[in-house]
Amino acid sequence: MTNQNVVLIPEEQQAAMKMAASKKKLNVINGGAKISSWVDSMRASSPPRISISPSLTEEEKSWALQHPSALSMFDKIVEASKGKKIVMFLDYDGTLSPIRFLKEEDQKAKMTTQKVVLIRKEQHAAMKMAASKKKLNVINGGAKISSWVDSMRASSPPRISISPSLTEEEKSWALQHPSALSMFDKIVEASKGKKIVMFLDYDGTLSPIVKNPERAFMSDAMRSTVKSLAQCFPTAIVSGRCRDKVYNFVQLAELYYAGSHGMDIKGPEKGSKYIKGDAKGILFQPAAKFLPMIDEVYKTLVYETKSTRGAMVEHNKFCLSVHYRCVDEKNWDLVAQQVKSVLKEYPKLKLTQGRKVLEIRPTIKWDKGKALEFLLKALGYANRRDVFSVYIGDDRTDEDAFKILKARGQGFGILVSKCPKDTSASYSLQEPTEVMTFLQKLVDWKLQTLRGQAML
Numbered sequence: 001m002t003n004q005n006v007v008l009i010p011e012e013q014q015a016a017m018k019m020a021a022s023k024k025k026l027n028v029i030n031g032g033a034k035i036s037s038w039v040d041s042m043r044a045s046s047p048p049r050i051s052i053s054p055s056l057t058e059e060e061k062s063w064a065l066q067h068p069s070a071l072s073m074f075d076k077i078v079e080a081s082k083g084k085k086i087v088m089f090l091d092y093d094g095t096l097s098p099i100r101f102l103k104e105e106d107q108k109a110k111m112t113t114q115k116v117v118l119i120r121k122e123q124h125a126a127m128k129m130a131a132s133k134k135k136l137n138v139i140n141g142g143a144k145i146s147s148w149v150d151s152m153r154a155s156s157p158p159r160i161s162i163s164p165s166l167t168e169e170e171k172s173w174a175l176q177h178p179s180a181l182s183m184f185d186k187i188v189e190a191s192k193g194k195k196i197v198m199f200l201d202y203d204g205t206l207s208p209i210v211k212n213p214e215r216a217f218m219s220d221a222m223r224s225t226v227k228s229l230a231q232c233f234p235t236a237i238v239s240g241r242c243r244d245k246v247y248n249f250v251q252l253a254e255l256y257y258a259g260s261h262g263m264d265i266k267g268p269e270k271g272s273k274y275i276k277g278d279a280k281g282i283l284f285q286p287a288a289k290f291l292p293m294i295d296e297v298y299k300t301l302v303y304e305t306k307s308t309r310g311a312m313v314e315h316n317k318f319c320l321s322v323h324y325r326c327v328d329e330k331n332w333d334l335v336a337q338q339v340k341s342v343l344k345e346y347p348k349l350k351l352t353q354g355r356k357v358l359e360i361r362p363t364i365k366w367d368k369g370k371a372l373e374f375l376l377k378a379l380g381y382a383n384r385r386d387v388f389s390v391y392i393g394d395d396r397t398d399e400d401a402f403k404i405l406k407a408r409g410q411g412f413g414i415l416v417s418k419c420p421k422d423t424s425a426s427y428s429l430q431e432p433t434e435v436m437t438f439l440q441k442l443v444d445w446k447l448q449t450l451r452g453q454a455m456l
C-alpha cells in the first residue's frame with residue numbers, strides 16, 4: 001500500500017458511516033452528486049429549525065412570543081374574522097408539502113417521496129463511501145474513506161435539518177437521545193442515594209466553538225455555574241487542550257483537570273475536599289516520555305504549514321492540534337498532506353480528527369475514558385455501586401468516556417450536538433447554553449435536597 005493510497009478515517013466520519021449503514025431503508029436523492037456548493041447554498045437558503053428539545057434560547061423564546069403558533073391562537077383568529085369573508089392563500093412547497101428533496105432530482109424523488117431524506121453532505125459522503133468500500137484502502141481500525149478532504153469536511157458537521165419539521169431519522173435519534181433538560185427529573189431520580197461525579201469537556205461544551213482557538217472563552221455565567229457545581233459534586237474538566245491552557249480559560253482552582261485528551265491529570269490546587277489527606281492533588285502523565293518528540297513534531301509542523309493561509313498548529317503539551325477551520329477548503333488536502341508527510345517519520349504518533357482539527361498524539365492506550373476511570377479511582381469511587389458519573393462532551397474523543405460509563409453502568413454520557421450523531425451517550429443537549437442550564441438545575445436540585453434534609 002503506498003502512502004498516497006493510505007487514508008485515515010476520522011472518528012467523526014466513522015460515526016457517520018455507522019449511521020449511514022443503519023439508514024438502508026432510506027433513499028438518498030442526491031446520491032451521485034459531488035459535495036458541492038449548491039448543498040451549502042441550499043443550507044443557507046433554508047434556516048435551521050428552532051429546536052429539537054423542548055428548551056428554547058432567549059432569542060427563540062422572543063421570536064415565539066412575537067409569532068405565536070396559529071394553533072394555540074386559533075380562537076383569537078376566528079374571533080377576529082367574525083362577520084368577515086375568509087379567503088385562503090396557500091403556498092405549496094414547504095407549506096402543503098414537506099421540503100424533503102432537491103428540485104434537480106424531482107424525477108427520482110417523485111417515486112420515493114415518502115422515503116426520501118435530504119442528508120447532510122457528510123452523511124452523504126459516508127454513504128457514498130460505504131457503497132464504494134471495496135475500492136478503498138484500509139487503515140486505522142478497518143475504516144476507509146476515499147480522500148482526506150472528504151474526511152476533513154465531515155468534521156464538525158453542521159445542523160442536519162433544512163425544514164422546520166423533523167425527519168423520521170431525527171425523530172428517532174431524538175427519542176433515543178432525549179434532551180437531558182426534559183429528562184432532568186428522571187436523571188436525578190436515577191442518581192438517588194448515589195454520589196454524583198461530574199466530568200466536563202471544554203471546547204464546544206463549556207465554551208462555544210469559535211474560529212480562533214485562543215479566544216474560546218467561557219462566559220462568566222458558565223464559570224460561576226461550574227464553580228457552584230464543584231461545591232456540590234467532585235467536578236473534572238477533561239479536554240484535548242493542554243492542562244495549563246484549559247485551566248487559564250476555566251480559572252477554577254477547585255476542579256480536577258485532565259488535559260491533552262486525559263494524558264495530563266491534576267487534582268485541585270489546594271487539595272480535594274473529596275479526597276481526605278490529599279493536600280497536593282494527584283498528578284498523572286502517562287505520555288511523559290513523548291514530550292521531546294511532540295516538541296520536535298510541533299516545530300516541523302509549524303514550518304511545514306506556515307505557507308498555508310489560515311492553518312494553525314497548537315501545542316497541547318502531550319499532543320498537537322493542526323487547525324484548518326480558517327483554511328480555504330480548496331487547501332484542506334494540502335494541510336492533510338503536510339501533516340501526513342511529517343507523521344510518516346513518527347510511527348509512534350497517531351492522527352485523529354476533531355472539529356475542523358487534525359489531532360496528533362502518542363499511540364499509547366490512553367484516552368478520555370481511561371482518564372475518567374483514573375479519576376474515579378483517585379476519588380476512591382472505582383468499584384462502588386453508589387457512584388453516579390455524568391460526562392458531558394461534544395466531540396469524538398468524548399465517546400471513549402461515554403463508552404466506559406455505559407460499560408460500567410455507573411452513570412451516563414450527554415452529547416452536546418445540534419444534529420444526530422452516532423454516540424454512546426444516553427442524552428443530548430444542543431449547545432453550551434443548554435449545558436449551563438442543565439448544570440444549574442443540578443446545583444439547584446442538590447441545594448434543595450440539602451435544605452430538605454436539614455429541615456428533617
Ligand SMILES: O=P(O)(O)OC[C@H]1O[C@H](O[C@H]2O[C@H](CO)[C@@H](O)[C@H](O)[C@H]2O)[C@H](O)[C@@H](O)[C@@H]1O
Binds near residue numbers: 239314321359397
Ligand atoms: O476536548 P476539547 O476540550 O473539546 O478539545 C478539542 C479541541 O478543542 C479546541 O479546538 C476546537 O475549538 C476551537 C475553539 O472553539 C475551534 O476553533 C476548533 O476548530 C475546534 O476544533 C482546541 O483548540 C484543540 O486543541 C482541541 O484538540
